[in-house]
Amino acid sequence: MFVIEVYDVNEKRVAKVLKISRKYLYWVQNSVLEGEISEANYKKLKMELKRIINTSEDSVIFYTFRTTRYSQRESIGIVKGGESNIY
Amino acid sequence: MFVIEVYDVNEKRVAKVLKISRKYLYWVQNSVLEGEISEANYKKLKMELKRIINTSEDSVIFYTFRTTRYSQRESIGIVKGGESNIY
Structure with a gap:
C-alpha cells in the first residue's frame, strides 16, 4: 500500500522521527514522507x-491508500525532497 | 475531488499561505490541510x-484524489487540527 506521513513533533524529537521514518519511506518535504510500504x-x-x-505533545498522521491509481501529486514552488517513483 | 495540501514556506509567508488555504480546505496539523474541493x-x-x-524558496505540494474510497487516515499522538468529515 501507499502511505503519506506528516509529522508535527517537538524539535527535540524531529531528528529521531525523521531517522525512523526514512527507513521505510522517502522524504518529500519539511515534515512529509511518502512511499510504498507493506502492512x-x-x-x-x-x-x-x-x-x-x-503522545501528549507530538502528532503523526498517516494517510494510507490501497491504490494510487486515482491520485496525483502536484507541486508549486521548489522541490525540496527526493521524489518517489510512484507518480 | 479530495485534496491534501502540505506546505513548507518561509515563516514570513506562513500566515498568508495558511489564510488562503483555509478558505478552501480544513487545517489538520502543522503545515497540512485537507478537504473536498471543486476543480x-x-x-x-x-x-x-x-x-x-x-517559488525559489517555498514549496507547496498537493495530493489530489478522485475518490477517498480506498483511503484511510490514522493518527498517533495528539490531534491538533480540525477534522474534516471525509473519514
Whole structure:
C-alpha cells in the first residue's frame, strides 16, 4: 500500500522521527514522507514512532491508500525532497 | 475531488499561505490541510498561492484524489487540527 506521513513533533524529537521514518519511506518535504510500504512494515513504523514520540505533545498522521491509481501529486514552488517513483 | 495540501514556506509567508488555504480546505496539523474541493476552486487556490509564495524558496505540494474510497487516515499522538468529515 501507499502511505503519506506528516509529522508535527517537538524539535527535540524531529531528528529521531525523521531517522525512523526514512527507513521505510522517502522524504518529500519539511515534515512529509511518502512511499510504498507493506502492512508489516507499516505496523513496525508506527510501533517505532510510538516509542519515540510524546503522545501528549507530538502528532503523526498517516494517510494510507490501497491504490494510487486515482491520485496525483502536484507541486508549486521548489522541490525540496527526493521524489518517489510512484507518480 | 479530495485534496491534501502540505506546505513548507518561509515563516514570513506562513500566515498568508495558511489564510488562503483555509478558505478552501480544513487545517489538520502543522503545515497540512485537507478537504473536498471543486476543480474550479482548486485552480483558484493554486493561483492565489502562486501569487504569494517565493517559488525559489517555498514549496507547496498537493495530493489530489478522485475518490477517498480506498483511503484511510490514522493518527498517533495528539490531534491538533480540525477534522474534516471525509473519514
